[in-house]
Amino acid sequence: MAQQIFNIVMKVAKENGVEKILEINLEVGQLTFLNPDQLKFALKVLSEDTIAQDAKIKIEVIQPEIRCNSCKYTGKISYNGPEYHAIYPVVFLKCPKCGSTDVEITRGRECNIKNIKAIRKEVT
Ligand SMILES: [Zn+2]
Structure with missing residues (x-):
């Protein structure tokens, strides 16, 4: 990189x-x-x-931002996972509004x- x-x-x-x-x-x-x-x-x-x-x-x-496919929320999420962890290629993110995991990462x-x-x- x-x-x-x-x-x-x-x-x-x-x-x-x-x-x-x-x-x-x-x-x-x-x-x-x-x-x-x-x-x-x-x-x-x-x-x-x-x-x-x-x-x-x-x-x-x-900071990461998402778009939620369930409730159409767009914006920042608080992400408390491992901040810099090379072993985690897939991140599990949740919509802060409805809790859905059907989200797209738009930034971050x-x-x-x-x-x-x-x-x-x-x-x-
Ligand atoms: Zn949502």
Whole structure:
């Protein structure tokens, strides 16, 4: 996952003529079970000796949201399961309104690059 994120960051940087990456802002859904600290560390390792080597990496954890097929509730759910547990690929979620398990996850499984702060090469 870190490698994928890093590749995208570097691709975007290259396309935009970036000389140095200052900050990488990520959004990681709670249901991805990615540990932000581990992800940060992996990105740090990958960015060694690249234009991103001094970049600050910020990770925002996104709370899960669902759509209930029974009562049509949409919105956040409180999820008290194991926060970062790689062994649980399937999460058992319940609608907070009616208790149904017939729910679709609408947020919380994404891993997005929110934005990148960087210095562009001088265009002459
Ligand atoms: Zn419901």
